[in-house]
Amino acid sequence: MQRRQFLRSAALCALAPVALGVRGALAAPAPNLAFDEMYAGVSVLGLKFSEKLKSLDQKPVTILGFMAPPLKADAHFLVLTREPVSLCPFCNTDEDWPDSIIVVYLDEKQEFVQSNRLIAVSGTLELGSRTDEETGFVSLVRIVAARFEPV
Numbered sequence: 570m571q572r573r574q575f576l577r578s579a580a581l582c583a584l585a586p587v588a589l590g591v592r593g594a595l596a597a598p599a600p601n602l603a604f605d606e607m608y609a610g611v612s613v614l615g616l617k618f619s620e621k622l623k624s625l626d627q628k629p630v631t632i633l634g635f636m637a638p639p640l641k642a643d644a645h646f647l648v649l650t651r652e653p654v655s656l657c658p659f660c661n662t663d664e665d666w667p668d669s670i671i672v673v674y675l676d677e678k679q680e681f682v683q684s685n686r687l688i689a690v691s692g693t694l695e696l697g698s699r700t701d702e703e704t705g706f707v708s709l710v711r712i713v714a715a716r717f718e719p720v
């Protein structure tokens with residue numbers, strides 16, 4: 570498990586400047602975020618955000634993960650998961666929010682990739698409960714104005 574996490578972190582560090590580049594020009598790399606760094610535990614109210622996650626709210630981030638199958642073919646968002654999944658991971662309330670997914674709202678339409686393909690997602694982190702008006706999908710953690718690149 571540690572070896573896989575190390576390899577993902579190493580790949581992310583190498584890709585961050587490229588993933589965040591502005592059409593050929595390199596930008597300063599965004600802070601890296603890993604699924605294991607997002608939560609500080611669980612309380613009676615649900616998952617507790619980690620200090621790192623709270624410090625990155627409304628800031629650019631880059632994270633590695635896998636694209637869950639979309640809820641519908643023309644969705645304007647995707648669900649990023651820690652591990653590959655073959656079905657939609659969850660359509661629950663924020664109280665039942667799993668610690669292994671992040672909703673990603675793309676800044677422009679991109680071609681989705683297979684769910685077993687590792688991708689690097691870069692965008693702005695948003696925290697707090699939000700319901701997608703079109704689909705009713707509830708999210709607690711999101712990356713908005715995002716783009717992704719297969720790793």
